[in-house]
Amino acid sequence: MRVALKECSWQTVGEDLIVVFDPRESITLEDPEGKVEALLSVLREGPRDVGALRAALGARGVEVTGQELDGGLKGLAALGLVERAEGRFTGDPAVDERHFSNLTFFGTFSDLDRHRTDYLRRVREAHVLVLGVGGGGSSLVQCLAGLGVGRLTLLDHDRVETRNFARQFLYKHEDIGRSKVERAAAWVRAYDPDIEVRTVDRWVAGPDDLADLTDGTDLIVGGLDGHPDAGLWVNEAAVRAGVPLVVGGATRTLLSYMSVDPGESACLACEFARQPEEGTGAAAAEDLVHGMRTTNPLIGPVAMQIGSLIALEGLRYLTGFQEPLAAGARVRLDLREGLAASRVPFPDVPDCPVCALAPARVAAI
Ligand SMILES: [Zn+2]
Incomplete structure (x- = not known):
């Protein structure tokens, strides 16, 4: 194995070596003999x-023993400074060029054991079910296509309308009146012919309407509107199938996204169990919110935020480059506070009937 150094800078200060990899932090290493340098x-x-x-x-x-060198390389790997040279590129020049930026991104998280190409392979072999290709889903599809997700199944039942144009950049003027999933799929195919796209034009009226789509799916993303319980239906279908789910949306002034790792994290039904005491004003407000039908207030910049945050959380599930940030929690971004983020965990509901549906996991060896 050949060891490669990642892009970094260093300077000796007295007996210390100051190393910078991520520009927002510096690493101080004791290096009295200059061996690390x-x-x-x-x-x-x-x-x-x-x-x-x-x-x-x-x-x-500089004389070093094999043991010293081994320890030194392990130390540099633990700091994220070195990686396996052969794992930086796939060896296929066309793929390496197409995924240049993706591979560079994964280079922040690669080491001697996990290679850039491992992360990329997981993305390219993934099958993602996208629920809704409208407000948030439109930019979400574009993000997933850019990442190079190998297979996409797109579900929606709407037609392209003129009013979509403030925030749904997948569609063109000539698409007005045509099926959204068909036009979205055409966009993906034109963008990257290597991505396999399947379209599903259907209304979803319960968890069973998704059962045939979860088979062989690695991740479910997006969100369905049109019914107050749509989120719970999707949640149930995902948990039952044991497929991670990332959803998001917006109220008038709050963006939020959340994810469910079936059998591992709390689910959306757990969150729904957080009900204020009956007969109180808070309970009445909760009821009003649940039944409220507001016209979706997303504009382009906000819709793109939601789409990209869902895609990034989905990438955490697909590749493990980081732990999922919103598993069993709602991450909220407040539009009134310049999109300041906060994280609110779902309540712990030990007897949640939906969580109980999650299939048992086979422990990873
Ligand atoms: Zn639950």
């Missing part, structure tokens, strides 16, 4: 295997 300098010349590294260090007058 020598190792970084040798690595900067190009990827090398352990034998070649020792030889190059020796040529600089």
Whole structure:
């Protein structure tokens, strides 16, 4: 294995070595003999295997034992500074070029064991079910396509209307009156012919209407409107199938997104169980909110926020580059506070009837 140094900078200050990888933080390493600095300098010349590294260090007058070098490389890997050279690219120049930025992004999280190409492979092999290709779903589809998700199933039942044009940038003037999922699929195919797209034009009136779509799906994203319980239906279908779910939406002044890791995190039904005491003003307000039909207040910049946040949370599930941020919680962004974010965990409901439907997980070996 050849070890490659990621893009970083360093400077010796007394007996310390100051290293910067992520520009917002610096790493201070004790380096009284200058061995770490020598190792970084040798690595900067190009990827090398352990034998070649020792030889190059020796040529600089720095003698290290195999054990010392191994420990040093492990330490640099733990700090996220080195990775396996062969894992940086797929070896297919067309794929490497198409996914240049995706691979660079994953390079922040790669190390000697998890490679950039592992993250990318998971995305390219993933099958994602997108519920709704309207307000938030339109930008969500574009984000997923950019990431290169291998298979997309798009579900919607609407036609493209002129009023969609403030926020749904998938559609063109000539699409007015045509099926949204068909036009969205055409956009994806034109954008990246390697992405397999399937369309489902249907109304969803309960969890059973999604049962045939969850098979073989790695992730469900988006959100259905049109009924106050639509979110709970999707939640039940996802939990029953054991497929992670990321949904989002907006009230007049609050954007929010949340995710469900079936059997691991609380679900949307758990959150719904958080009801104020009956007969109180708070309970009445809750009832009013639940039954309220407001015209969706999203504008382009806000809709794009929701779509991109859902896509990013979905990427956490697909690749594990980070732990899901909104699993069993609602992440809220307040429009009145410049989109300041807060995270509100769902209540712990040990006897949630929907969570009980989650299939048992086989422990990862
Ligand atoms: Zn639950």
